[in-house]
Each structure stands twice: as C-alpha cells, then as structure tokens.
Amino acid sequence: MTWFMVGVVVVAAGLLRWRRPAWYWLTFGVVLATVRVLVRYASVMDACGLTVPPSRWRLALARVANRPVPESRVPRILRLRPTRTGLVLRLKLRPGQDAFDVSAATDRLRHSFGMYGVTSREVRSGVVEVRMTGYDVLKQVQMPARTEARPMRVPVALREDGSVHYRDYRAVPHGLTLGATESGKSVYQRNLVAGLAPMDVALVGIDCKHGVELFPLARRFSALADNPDTALELLEALVSHMEEMYQLIRAEQRISVAVPDAEIAADIWDLPDDIRPVPVVVLVDEVAELALFASREEEKRRDRIITALVRLAQLGRAAGIYLEICGQRFGSELGKGITMLRAQLTGRTAHRVNDETSANMAFGDISPDAVLAAIQIPAETRGIAIAGDSTGGWHRIRTPHTSLRQAVNTCNKYADRTPDVPALAAYRPAVAALSSARLPLSKTAPATA
Numbered sequence: 001m002t003w004f005m006v007g008v009v010v011v012a013a014g015l016l017r018w019r020r021p022a023w024y025w026l027t028f029g030v031v032l033a034t035v036r037v038l039v040r041y042a043s044v045m046d047a048c049g050l051t052v053p054p055s056r057w058r059l060a061l062a063r064v065a066n067r068p069v070p071e072s073r074v075p076r077i078l079r080l081r082p083t084r085t086g087l088v089l090r091l092k093l094r095p096g097q098d099a100f101d102v103s104a105a106t107d108r109l110r111h112s113f114g115m116y117g118v119t120s121r122e123v124r125s126g127v128v129e130v131r132m133t134g135y136d137v138l139k140q141v142q143m144p145a146r147t148e149a150r151p152m153r154v155p156v157a158l159r160e161d162g163s164v165h166y167r168d169y170r171a172v173p174h175g176l177t178l179g180a181t182e183s184g185k186s187v188y189q190r191n192l193v194a195g196l197a198p199m200d201v202a203l204v205g206i207d208c209k210h211g212v213e214l215f216p217l218a219r220r221f222s223a224l225a226d227n228p229d230t231a232l233e234l235l236e237a238l239v240s241h242m243e244e245m246y247q248l249i250r251a252e253q254r255i256s257v258a259v260p261d262a263e264i265a266a267d268i269w270d271l272p273d274d275i276r277p278v279p280v281v282v283l284v285d286e287v288a289e290l291a292l293f294a295s296r297e298e299e300k301r302r303d304r305i306i307t308a309l310v311r312l313a314q315l316g317r318a319a320g321i322y323l324e325i326c327g328q329r330f331g332s333e334l335g336k337g338i339t340m341l342r343a344q345l346t347g348r349t350a351h352r353v354n355d356e357t358s359a360n361m362a363f364g365d366i367s368p369d370a371v372l373a374a375i376q377i378p379a380e381t382r383g384i385a386i387a388g389d390s391t392g393g394w395h396r397i398r399t400p401h402t403s404l405r406q407a408v409n410t411c412n413k414y415a416d417r418t419p420d421v422p423a424l425a426a427y428r429p430a431v432a433a434l435s436s437a438r439l440p441l442s443k444t445a446p447a448t449a
C-alpha cells in the first residue's frame, strides 16, 4: 500500500512537471530544489571554482594546533528564499572573490543544481544575489497576483529570472518598442495600456494603422488620432500643453522662491497635489507611417511631426509627458531627426527582428550583448523581447498574452478615470458615436446569418 502511494505521488509529480510546471514547482519542486541546493552547496561551489583557499593564518593555526589542513572556503549563504518561480540565494563573497566570478559560473550552477535558469547580480559590495528559476517561466507567462504599486510604474511583463518587469515612466520617461511584423508589439502595447488604465494618467494615442489597435480602447483615451494630419495637430497641441505645464512650474517656483526653506519645484511631481496636472502617456503605433511621405506637402507635414516629437522627447519629462513609440524599424532611413529622437527614447524593447540592423536600431548605442540577444529571439515564441535601458542592463521578457477583448474590457472598466486635458479636448474620441456606430452592425448580423 505504501509503495502504491509513493508510486501515485511520483506519477502525479511527473505529470504535473510535464503539463503544469508552475504547479509542480509550488507543490514538489520548491522543496526538492531547496534540499538539493543546501545538500550540494559546498561540492557545487567547489566544482564551479567558487571557493577560496584557506587564509595563511588559518593554515598557521592548524599547523600550531596540529590539526588537519583546513578546507577551501565557499561563499557564505546569507539567505535562501523560495519564490513563486524559483529560489533566490544571497551570498557573501570571500576575500578575493568578485561578482564577476559568480556571473561567469551561472551556467555551471544551473546544471549542477538542476535548475532551469540562473542569473546573478551584485546587490552591494561583496554580496551577490543568485536568482534561480525552477522552470521556463516565459513559456506561459503568469504575472503574480500582487505587484509593487507605484505611480507611473506598470508591471508589464515577466523576466526570465521570474521577477516582474516594470515600465517605470518616472525612471525612464520615453520608450521605443521595435519588432518585425507578428512579433508581439501590439500585445506589449495592450499590456501597457491595460496596466496604465487604473492609474491617474491621461492616455493619448496615435495609430496610423487606421486606428485598428488603439481605437477599440478609446473609452480610456483622452485623445486619439488615426491619420498623419490629425497626428500633427494632436502633437502640436501636446507641445502647447507642455509649454503650459512649464508656465505652471515657473509660477509655482516664483511663489516658493520667496518662502525660506520651501522646496523648489523642478517638475510636475514636485508641485502640490492640488495643482499637479495629470501626467500624459503618448502611445504611437507604427511610427514609420508618420515619417513616410510621397509629396512635398507630406514632407513638410512629416518634418513638423518629427520636430514636435523631438521637442516632446527633449522637454516632456518635467511636464509629465512620456512617449511610448512603437514600430518595425526606427533608423536614419526614416529621414532627418530620427536618430536625434531615438537618442531620447532610452527605454528600449526589441521583439524578434528580421536582421542585425534592426537589432542595432534598438540596442546598438546601448549594449552589444543585447543586440546579440535580440537577434537570437526565435520566431516561434512570439512576445519574447529584450528590454534594456541606457544603463546597459537588459533582460529577456515576455508579456502575458492579453487579447484585444481583455484590453478593451479593462479600458471600459476604468473609462470613468479618463481625464479631460483641455489642450487636447478637440481630439477626445467621441465614445457615444463609437458605440452607436456598432449598433447597426450587431443588428444586421442575425439578419445576414
């Protein structure tokens, strides 16, 4: 009977591991992995070259006391913390070791501890955090139920080490998302919109793919444009809005300068709550549509559009205006001003790209390693992307698969949080018109069936 029970448990564990790796990890994997790491720790560290020989004084002490020669020493375990997706091991390095030793050994640690993936980072001098994942967390992304809530910080994807990837607008104001067609850019953008929807933020959309991506989300948008002419007007209205925000900050500065010890506002976040304007996130889908032209008139329009975008990218942060630009390619081939604009878009996300040039457009000026990682994204795993910023750090990420329906539901749910931005009032989508436009379609559907 006992052997039968053991057999049932082993088969259940095997099935879970195969079909539901996340459940396997939570039920069996976490305990087995913790025991394995603790039991094998010293021998694995030794085999991976992460030990240091005993110090001279310990050797001398052993000689004097006539004791056996002391063994090499392993980094001290400060903490071993199980997580939803793996284990986090915090190590205190021995004298003579550095964080690079551990990062160079991550692949050896991975297979020695029988984990799916291992990454490491230096937390502070001499202390390294080794994050191990028990299974491929990017295969079927499940975001944790609770994430750290902060204004303008969206939990948008999962990183391959199991941690949450945030799009933090206050830390990295402007972003560029690139990727070949069908690589997952729209799903990424949908996750961003769904994450921003419950926040106190005005969403502005420019979708020159005839509005198919952003217009269904119109109820949560304060302004929308679906063609280059309206996009130009909207961007110029945003520049005026930005100038008004600067006037507001200046006015507040004049008041605080006269008050000794008062804080002087440098951006909208320093303004008192009651006068702080709502921040604005501008989402631009398929940016190349704004940069292409076929006639002299269109060229003039294009130049004005790029000038407005460059001005918003250069000065928008203090006024609380953040750009999120999305496209298949974004290089000098799109004409003058593009490389200048790209330099301001320091948050970079690259989905699968068709060639090295496109990967270079995303990361060439940031990190050569990230360029290589972007080229290696396999075509069959859509939604996988490399996310990096101007610090040179980068991660492999994947968003949860959010359908347009789910994103629309979220936007409808938070429709009452859509703020009015007076400068953009002319571009506010006519939601009533949108809903009534659907009525004849749904009425005619049964008739034609």
Ligand SMILES: Nc1ncnc2c1ncn2[C@@H]1O[C@H](COP(=O)(O)OP(=O)(O)OP(=O)(O)O)[C@@H](O)[C@H]1O
Pocket (backbone or CB within 6 Å): 179, 180, 181, 182, 183, 184, 185, 186, 187, 188, 382, 383, 384, 398, 399, 400, 401, 402
């Ligand atoms: N994070 C994801 N997880 C799982 N599947 C995904 C993910 N992201 C995208 N996909 C799949 O890839 C398909 C293409 O995604 P998406 O429409 O976002 O690509 P795109 O880059 O915007 O393409 P295009 O430029 O042609 O509009 C989606 O229909 C979806 O099935």
